[in-house]
Amino acid sequence: MKTAKKAQGITLVGFIIMLALLGVIAFAAMQVVPVYLDHHSVVKAMKTAANESANKTPAEIKTRIDKLLYISYVDVVKPSDFKVVRGNGRELKVEYEVEKPFFGNLFFTMKFNETVPLK
Numbered sequence: 001m002k003t004a005k006k007a008q009g010i011t012l013v014g015f016i017i018m019l020a021l022l023g024v025i026a027f028a029a030m031q032v033v034p035v036y037l038d039h040h041s042v043v044k045a046m047k048t049a050a051n052e053s054a055n056k057t058p059a060e061i062k063t064r065i066d067k068l069l070y071i072s073y074v075d076v077v078k079p080s081d082f083k084v085v086r087g088n089g090r091e092l093k094v095e096y097e098v099e100k101p102f103f104g105n106l107f108f109t110m111k112f113n114e115t116v117p118l119k
Contacts (some may be wrong), residue, residue, distance in 0.1 A: 015038045031100045039112050041072040046092055053118045058084035090118040
């Protein structure tokens with residue numbers, strides 16, 4: 001007597017649920033990844049401006065950062081968000097927040113706080 005083989009694989013309903021989950025994850029990534037790429041550009045601009053900051057005023061440093069961010073098409077921060085702080089040497093600080101819509105009234109809120117020493 002032959003025994004029946006068990007069915008293997010995923011059902012249509014399971015496949016649709018899996019596709020929906022992957023779609024939600026992909027949509028979330030499409031909202032979040034560009035923000036982190038912009039943040040990387042902000043940090044890179046800060047480091048570049050810090051390396052060129054010898055004998056420059058805070059206004060000149062902010063202008064340089066603004067130009068570097070304009071070239072990179074970054075508009076999430078303004079020059080007024082940057083601060084030159086004196087402590088153990090001078091430091092360039094930025095603190096900003098980005099809010100991206102997800103679904104309906106759900107949002108992703110990302111807060112960034114970076115400090116780069118000036119030379």
